[in-house]
Amino acid sequence: MGLEIKRSVCPYDCPDACGLLVHVDGGRAVKVSGDPDHPFTRGALCPKMVNYERTVHSPRRLTRPLIRIGPKGRGEFRPATWEEAIERIATRWQDIIRRWGSEAILPCSYAGTMGLVQRHAGFPFFHRLGASRLERTLCSPAKDYGWKAVMGSTLAPHPDEAAASDLIILWGVSAVATNIHFLHAVRQARAAGAKVWAINTYADRTARLADRFIAVRPGSDGALALGMMHVIAADGLADTAFLAAHVQGYPEFAAKILPEYPPEKVNALTGIPAEEIVDLARAYAAARAPFIRLGSGLSRYGNGAMTVRAIVCLPAVTGAWAKAGGGLLASVATGGAFDMARITREDLLPRPVRTININQVGSALTTLDGPPVMSFYVYSNNPAVVLPDQNAVLKGLSREDLFTVVHERFLTDTAKYADVVLPATSSLEHTDLYRSYGHYCVQLAHPAIPPVGEAKSNWDVFRLLADALGFGSEPFFNRTTEEVVDSLLEAPGPWLAKADLAALRAGRPVELPLPPDYKMQFGTPSGKIEILNPAEAEPFPRYLAPHGDPEPLWFMSAPTPYLLNSSFSERPDLVAKAPVELMMNPADAAARNLTDGQTVAAVNRRGRVLFRLRVTPGVPAGVVVSEGVHWLDDSPGGRSVNALTAQRLTDRAAASTFYDVKVEVLAAAGD
Numbered sequence: 001m002g003l004e005i006k007r008s009v010c011p012y013d014c015p016d017a018c019g020l021l022v023h024v025d026g027g028r029a030v031k032v033s034g035d036p037d038h039p040f041t042r043g044a045l046c047p048k049m050v051n052y053e054r055t056v057h058s059p060r061r062l063t064r065p066l067i068r069i070g071p072k073g074r075g076e077f078r079p080a081t082w083e084e085a086i087e088r089i090a091t092r093w094q095d096i097i098r099r100w101g102s103e104a105i106l107p108c109s110y111a112g113t114m115g116l117v118q119r120h121a122g123f124p125f126f127h128r129l130g131a132s133r134l135e136r137t138l139c140s141p142a143k144d145y146g147w148k149a150v151m152g153s154t155l156a157p158h159p160d161e162a163a164a165s166d167l168i169i170l171w172g173v174s175a176v177a178t179n180i181h182f183l184h185a186v187r188q189a190r191a192a193g194a195k196v197w198a199i200n201t202y203a204d205r206t207a208r209l210a211d212r213f214i215a216v217r218p219g220s221d222g223a224l225a226l227g228m229m230h231v232i233a234a235d236g237l238a239d240t241a242f243l244a245a246h247v248q249g250y251p252e253f254a255a256k257i258l259p260e261y262p263p264e265k266v267n268a269l270t271g272i273p274a275e276e277i278v279d280l281a282r283a284y285a286a287a288r289a290p291f292i293r294l295g296s297g298l299s300r301y302g303n304g305a306m307t308v309r310a311i312v313c314l315p316a317v318t319g320a321w322a323k324a325g326g327g328l329l330a331s332v333a334t335g336g337a338f339d340m341a342r343i344t345r346e347d348l349l350p351r352p353v354r355t356i357n358i359n360q361v362g363s364a365l366t367t368l369d370g371p372p373v374m375s376f377y378v379y380s381n382n383p384a385v386v387l388p389d390q391n392a393v394l395k396g397l398s399r400e401d402l403f404t405v406v407h408e409r410f411l412t413d414t415a416k417y418a419d420v421v422l423p424a425t426s427s428l429e430h431t432d433l434y435r436s437y438g439h440y441c442v443q444l445a446h447p448a449i450p451p452v453g454e455a456k457s458n459w460d461v462f463r464l465l466a467d468a469l470g471f472g473s474e475p476f477f478n479r480t481t482e483e484v485v486d487s488l489l490e491a492p493g494p495w496l497a498k499a500d501l502a503a504l505r506a507g508r509p510v511e512l513p514l515p516p517d518y519k520m521q522f523g524t525p526s527g528k529i530e531i532l533n534p535a536e537a538e539p540f541p542r543y544l545a546p547h548g549d550p551e552p553l554w555f556m557s558a559p560t561p562y563l564l565n566s567s568f569s570e571r572p573d574l575v576a577k578a579p580v581e582l583m584m585n586p587a588d589a590a591a592r593n594l595t596d597g598q599t600v601a602a603v604n605r606r607g608r609v610l611f612r613l614r615v616t617p618g619v620p621a622g623v624v625v626s627e628g629v630h631w632l633d634d635s636p637g638g639r640s641v642n643a644l645t646a647q648r649l650t651d652r653a654a655a656s657t658f659y660d661v662k663v664e665v666l667a668a669a670g671d
């Protein structure tokens with residue numbers, strides 16, 4: 001058989017959702033390149049996906065089911081057949097359900113794959129079983145809440161809109177790591193003379209490509225946005241015609257709220273010099289069509305939703321929405337295109353069941369009131385590494401009486417605690433339908449290669465489990481992945497119906513069409529942008545303080561271009577480029593007698609994590625940064641960044657607060 005080239009989609013949790021060309025030879029992926037026909041990603045790939053074949057055919061791939069023979073966490077297993085593994089799970093679950101009730105089973109899944117079928121494959125199964133529900137608020141629900149509180153269901157601007165902007169603000173977004181294809185529009189805008197500003201808590205790679213970088217104290221961006229609007233109002237730079245026609249509540253906001261945020265006070269809250277706040281506000285107001293690309297980092301604080309609400313008011317005050325190239329892109333929401341209820345099947349729940357927040361799995365596994373969690377089923381997620389309060393999560397996973405099943409591509413730290421490990425397909429081995437949260441393309445990916453070893457997709461494993469538990473013959477569970485995809489495409493809603501469905505079915509990337517005047521159609525109850533939102537307990541945005549901790553240094557666990565959360569840790573070539581280090585300002589290092597290159601411990605009451613210290617002026621005093629969420633084996637002290645983070649939630653939407661963390665840093669032996 002000769003070389004074949006097949007279209008696919010990057011399955012990872014990233015706004016870019018790139019179009020791929022998979023070069024297949026003899027049933028193996030030998031090379032992966034970017035699809036030049038993809039309207040947004042245009043043939044370019046990130047440093048991780050250019051060698052996706054190394055992940056797919058990694059010698060570390062799990063190829064057979066495994067059954068634990070050693071202590072939990074040690075990773076000692078014997079191989080088993082699928083029949084034995086499924087039988088063991090079903091028998092144990094039947095026993096647990098009899099003794100404790102079905103809520104004693106807790107599924108845990110997140111975004112290992114973003115494909116709509118495989119990502120949600122367990123939802124109908126666990127609903128049918130009556131298991132505990134997982135509230136999956138790990139990523140950016142606080143950001144989404146803040147956007148919606150002002151803009152309702154308004155469509156996000158197309159990312160390429162930014163190409164026509166004359167001032168782009170990359171606000172809390174590490175685009176060089178997490179959104180590289182957005183930089184296409186940034187380059188185009190720049191070629192036409194646009195300026196680029198970056199606002200972050202340290203000078204990351206993205207800040208280094210900006211014309212101006214503003215270092216903001218962690219968790220204080222809400223104060224910065226309010227301070228900018230104070231200056232804009234005080235200088236008479238607000239777009240009064242736009243405000244009068246399209247915005248609810250501005251006069252009262254300007255009279256009652258904005259006077260509380262003069263530059264001197266905002267300087268005290270954010271650490272940004274007052275002149276810089278004034279400069280930024282004036283540049284933003286003077287721009288013809290300013291465009292903000294808003295990342296998620298700043299929403300992962302106790303004040304995250306309110307912070308985003310304040311920032312989202314900025315383009316309303318300057319009337320940026322009405323200008324070609326202007327606006328604010330937080331996330332693209334294309335949920336309306338597909339009828340997800342056809343997959344998630346809430347209606348299968350036999351009775352109301354309790355909900356456990358994914359950020360509080362650590363507590364749920366160790367100290368839950370009510371029926372204890374006796375079985376934990378993990379797929380598309382690596383909770384031992386990515387969830388906050390790692391020591392609590394590991395304590396839970398160590399429980400001898402907890403029956404843990406992990407369906408995975410690799411023997412992750414979580415899988416090492418499993419009683420039964422099941423091998424998972426990679427995205428090149430199963431069918432799925434993809435959409436994105438950074439652009440408007442949708443795409444269907446057919447398998448490019450057969451499963452590696454005995455790997456099975458999420459959907460196929462839940463079919464086997466449904467069979468073993470006696471409901472596999474029910475019409476819903478008796479379907480193939482392809483039939484589930486069909487159920488989403490056969491009755492397209494009004495939005496999807498306008499897309500090129502034939503091209504979609506053929507596996508080509510297809511853009512959901514946007515109405516010509518969509519930027520000015522505000523999907524709020526009032527039809528206006530709601531700076532005043534009467535449905536909120538706080539009707540106007542204001543500054544709230546983050547949670548904080550008693551320790552002196554803010555601790556940022558930011559993305560690296562070479563890993564994606566804990567994914568790609570199976571790749572030595574990439575791990576080598578993402579060292580486990582802690583960046584610290586020279587003044588903070590000197591005050592602690594610490595020197596570049598030595599081993600240090602970051603500590604707080606939740607944990608202790610070892611790093612190699614890198615002393616750099618790129619990190620402001622009072623902040624320390626570690627890029628990447630590493631596997632425990634790659635971490636010198638056997639704990640990684642989430643041993644320091646907390647189970648505390650955001651002000652709205654019960655979301656994660658990964659950045660709302662403080663630590664002290666001490667010299668440590670390199671144990």
Ligand SMILES: Nc1nc2c(c(=O)[nH]1)N[C@H]1C(S)=C(S)[C@@H](COP(=O)(O)OP(=O)(O)OC[C@H]3O[C@@H](n4cnc5c(=O)[nH]c(N)nc54)[C@H](O)[C@@H]3O)O[C@H]1N2
Binds near residue numbers: 013015204219564565
């Ligand atoms: N290479 C790579 N790509 C990824 C990921 C990855 O881990 N690696 N993760 C994927 C996922 S799951 C997601 S959700 C997206 C996230 O994509 P982004 O939104 O770009 O990334 P975040 O991690 O949310 O945070 C971005 C930046 O926020 C900064 N930040 C933290 N606190 C604050 C603050 O208080 N104010 C300001 N202004 N900035 C702050 C951090 O320093 C970081 O540089 O990226 C996806 N893409």
Ligand SMILES: Nc1nc2c(c(=O)[nH]1)N[C@H]1C(S)=C(S)[C@@H](COP(=O)(O)OP(=O)(O)OC[C@H]3O[C@@H](n4cnc5c(=O)[nH]c(N)nc54)[C@H](O)[C@@H]3O)O[C@H]1N2
Binds near residue numbers: 113386
């Ligand atoms: N400290 C700190 N912690 C963070 C973050 C941070 O910035 N800082 N980021 C947070 C964010 S934004 C997110 S979204 C979460 C991400 O959390 P997760 O979604 O858990 O992300 P990954 O670490 O990528 O782990 C996904 C796992 O799924 C597996 N997988 C991939 N495809 C499949 C499949 O088809 N089937 C099955 N069964 N398994 C599959 C992969 O091998 C991988 O081990 O992490 C969060 N954790």
Ligand SMILES: [Mo]
Binds near residue numbers: 140
């Ligand atoms: Mo995320």
